[in-house]
Amino acid sequence: MKVYYSLKAIKAVLRDIKPSKIALVSSSYLISNCQWAISKIIKATPDKIELIRIPNGETAKEWEVLEKLLIEFIRARLDRESLVIAFGGGSVTDLVGFASSIYQRGVRYINIPTTLLAQVDSSIGGKTAINFLNYKNQIGSFYNPAAVIIDSRFLKTLKKEQTIDGFAEIVKAGLVKDPRILEIIKSSNVKIGKSPIKKELILRSIKVKQYFIKRDPKDKNIRQILNFGHTIAHALELKYGLSHGEAVFIGMIEELKIAEKLKETKPEIRIFLEKILNDLGITLPQLRPDWKYILRDKKIVGDKINLPVIKKIGKAKIIKVRALTILP
Numbered sequence: 132m133k134v135y136y137s138l139k140a141i142k143a144v145l146r147d148i149k150p151s152k153i154a155l156v157s158s159s160y161l162i163s164n165c166q167w168a169i170s171k172i173i174k175a176t177p178d179k180i181e182l183i184r185i186p187n188g189e190t191a192k193e194w195e196v197l198e199k200l201l202i203e204f205i206r207a208r209l210d211r212e213s214l215v216i217a218f219g220g221g222s223v224t225d226l227v228g229f230a231s232s233i234y235q236r237g238v239r240y241i242n243i244p245t246t247l248l249a250q251v252d253s254s255i256g257g258k259t260a261i262n263f264l265n266y267k268n269q270i271g272s273f274y275n276p277a278a279v280i281i282d283s284r285f286l287k288t289l290k291k292e293q294t295i296d297g298f299a300e301i302v303k304a305g306l307v308k309d310p311r312i313l314e315i316i317k318s319s320n321v322k323i324g325k326s327p328i329k330k331e332l333i334l335r336s337i338k339v340k341q342y343f344i345k346r347d348p349k350d351k352n353i354r355q356i357l358n359f360g361h362t363i364a365h366a367l368e369l370k371y372g373l374s375h376g377e378a379v380f381i382g383m384i385e386e387l388k389i390a391e392k393l394k395e396t397k398p399e400i401r402i403f404l405e406k407i408l409n410d411l412g413i414t415l416p417q418l419r420p421d422w423k424y425i426l427r428d429k430k431i432v433g434d435k436i437n438l439p440v441i442k443k444i445g446k447a448k449i450i451k452v453r454a455l456t457i458l459p
Contacts, residue, residue, distance in 0.1 A: 132275045134255065134337060138168060138282040141175040144241060148277055150214035153180045154207050156200065156227045157218040158187040161245060165218075165285070172216065172243070181207040191222045192261045194270075200230045204238075214239050214277070220246035220293075221253030221375075224276075225268070228259030232274035241278045245285040247297025247328060248375060251304070251336040254279050256344045267365040273349055283330060291324040295376035295413060298323060299360070301332050302407060303383065304339035306400075307356050310445040311335065313407060322412045356447045359439035360386055366420040373418070380408060381415055390440040395450060400441050 135144070145153075153176050155169075162169060162184060173180055183203045185191045209215070217227035217240055224242045231240040244254035260271025286294075305312030312335050315321075319329065340357065347354035364382030367373050373381075383404060390396035408415065435451050442448060 132255075132257075133278045135278060135280045136282070138171055138243070138280060138284075140278075140280050141172055141243075144278045144280065145175055145177075145214070148214055148239060148241075150239065151212040152207065152209055153178070153214050153216065154183055154204065154209055155180055155216040155218055156183045156185060157223060158191070159184045160187045161219050164288075165245065168218070168243075168245075168282075168285070172218070181209075183207070185223065185226065187222075188220075189222050189262070191226050192268075194261060194263060197226060197230055197261050200226065201234055204230065204234050209234070209238060211235050211238055214241065216241055216243060217254075217276075218243045218245065219249070220244065221249040224249055224254045225258075225260055225271075228257070228274055228276065229261055229271050232259055232272040237274070239277045241280065242276045243280045243282075246293050247286055247289060247333075248293070248300060250281045250286075251297055251333055252300040252340065254281075255337060255340055257348070258350070265369060267369060281333070283328070283333075286328050292374045292376070294323050294328070295380075296374055297328075297376070298411060298413075299376040299379035299383075301336045302404070303357075303359055303379065304336040306383070306404065306441055306444060307359055307439070307447040308339040308342060308445060309335050312339075313403075313444065316407060317410060321410070325412070352449065355437050355449050356439045358437075359383060359441070359447060362386065362436065362438070363420045367418060370420070371416075371418055373416070377415055380413065381418065382420075384415075385420065386438065387441065389438070393440070393450070393452065395440040396442065400444060403444065 185196055215227055215231050217224045227240055231238050242254035244250045257273045257275035259274050260268035263269040315332060343354045343357050360379045360383030363385045364378035367378040367381055387396055387401040391398055434453050437449050438452055439447055440450055
């Protein structure tokens, strides 16, 4: 999988893939509000492109939407040499990637992520999924895109909440592997919604994810370090409807508290994270996770959970603990 850093790369990507047909999947909102990008993509395609609309946001990751999308693939007469373009945030890339993985046992797709969260995290690594029976990412597959095209121009119009979503993953990357990320945030006096997003933060976050993916593509061991904060975060998202970023930040703090009780992490790391949040200008709601959601998490096997812990900033590991021992 190749990562490109300009939408101009779409021509070269299509030239390399040589698809028989192309379908572009996006939300009605993006199709209406990113006409400049849609036009560039259409102009780069040698033949007619099928434009397929799906719901915006997390509502796209539902079984009924997946079924409708597959029907659209059939109506468009996509074959195994076709290409699907996922244009949007993480919900779009998750849904489209999964649909592409099961349509005719696999059709090629590329991601063009339009949010910071999708650019630094969800569009890279081949994790595709939909939600099911009110649980996050319960049905999915590992299916890598042929390419990911990132363009910083999409980030200029993000809402503050969307920027927080991405920064949660950026800060996580700094905690688990690359302390330089956190140094850049502190030294640059970054403020969410007020400062431009530094390209170096995006590049370094992507490299952190690629480091773990290369060593553990199917998420069996070391890659699970990237789930730091997410076990609790997913439960918070489902119960309270929190944004992904707020949930992950709370999840990281709560998981650090658990690691402290287990004598795996020193309180100084949590205090440092809380200082980073203050520096970024992020205030989090005071919420407690619902453990009935947590106990359905994919990382729990039997009565044990694979819990990422931060030994020191930039160094993390996975420990196995009995889930019941960490319940409040």
